[in-house]
Amino acid sequence: MKAADFAYEKPGNLADALALLADPDRDASPLAGGQSLVPMMNFRMAMPDLLVDLGALDELRGIAPGAAGGLTIGAMTRYADLEASELVATHAPLIAMALPHIAHAAIRYRGTIGGSVALADPAAEMPALMLAMDAEIEAQSSQGSRRIRAAEFFTGIYDTALAPGELVTAIHITAAPEGRRFAFYELARRHGDYAMAGVAVAATGTNRADPRIAFFSVSDRPVRAIRAEAALQAGDAEDAMAALDEIDFAGDLNADARTKRHLAGVVLKRALGRL
C-alpha cells in the first residue's frame, strides 16, 4: 500500500525540529531513517499529520569518544556508519556483533540507532543492546534536555519514557570495565528478518561477574532477566536457564509464548557458549 497523506517539513536545525514536534495540535512524527516508520505508514499502521524529516540535522550524526572512555553516538547515525566505525568495534562490541543481524545492507544504509531506540519495537536488536550496555538515552525537547537510563526507557510495545515533543538526540554508552565480555545471539527464519528470539549478554571476567542478560523478541518490550543474571553471577548457567520463567513471555506471528520461552533458553545457552 501507499502512505496516507501528510504534511512534510525538513527543518535545517534541531531547534526548528523541536519547535515543530512541540505543537500539541498536530500529530507530528519525527522521520529518521524511515526503515520502520515508512513501512508502518505504507501499511497505514502509522498516519501522522506531520512528518518532521530529520535528514538535514547533521548535528545529530556522528560517533565520538564520550566522557571517561565511553562513547556518544548521535541519534541520526546510520547502522552503516556504526558498521564502519573502529570506535564502535572497540568500545561497543555488542553493537558490532549485532549489526550484521539487523535487517539487510540496503536497510542499514538508511536505518539509524536513534530511530530504532525511539521506536522501541520489542523485536528489534538495538533496544535490548541498550539494556545490556546500561546505556543512557539523551532526549531533547523545546523545554530542554535530559538523560534516561535504558532500564527506565522502554515501557511497553512501541512505548517509551519519552514525553510528547521529546526527541532522542544521542545515545551515551559508558566505558566497559577491564575484562568485560560480550555475546550476542539471535534466531531468525531468514538472515536479516526480525528475530524469533534473541539475547545480548555482558559480564566481566571468566567468573562472569556483574552480568547483564537482555532479551528481545520474547515479550512486549526488551527485557532484562534479573534472576538469570543473579544465577549466572552465582556461577550456575543451568540455574540461569531455569530462572527465565520470570519473563512475561508474549507470542507473535512466529511463535506462541511457550515457544518463546523455549527459544529464550536456546539463545541464552548459545550466547553463554560464546561469552
Add this chain to the structure above:
Amino acid sequence: MAQTRMIRLTVNGETGSYTVPVRQNLVDFIRNDLGLTGSHVGCEHGVCGACSIEVNGDLVRGCLMFAVQADGAEITTIEGLAESGRGAALRAAFTARNALQCGYCTPGMLATALDYVEGGGAADRDAIRAHLSGNYCRCTGYQSIVDAVCDVIEGRVEA
C-alpha cells in the same frame, strides 16, 4: 488534496526539477514520473528488495523513501548501471549462469550484488547469501545467482 513539494535531483546523470506529492515513494516517482520502469515494485514494505536503487552511492529501498526525501540526491537506477557499464560484468554473469527466470527480482538483485562486489566482497557463498538475503527470488533457488556473483569476483566473466 495531496500536499506537494518541488524537488531537484539527478537521476542517471540527468538533473531536473519536479513537483511531487509528499506521500509519493521514490520508486513510484522513478517509474511513473520519470518512466524508468527497470526498478520494480514488489512488497512496498522493504522486505522483497525488488525496488533496490542507489541514492548518493548507497544501496536503498526505493519503497522506503519518499521522493521528497531525495531532494538534492544523486540517484542511479538499473538503467543507469546499464548505460555506464558498471553493471555489465554482473549482467553477463547472470545471463551465462541463467541467474534469472521471470526477471522481476533481477534489477534489485543486480543492484545489491553490485553493492557487494564494489564493496570488495569475497567469493564466499555464505557471505554472498547474507548480503543478498534482503532480495527475494521466487524462481531460481538462488544457487545460480550466487554462482554468477562468484564468477564476477573471481574474474571468470568477459563483460
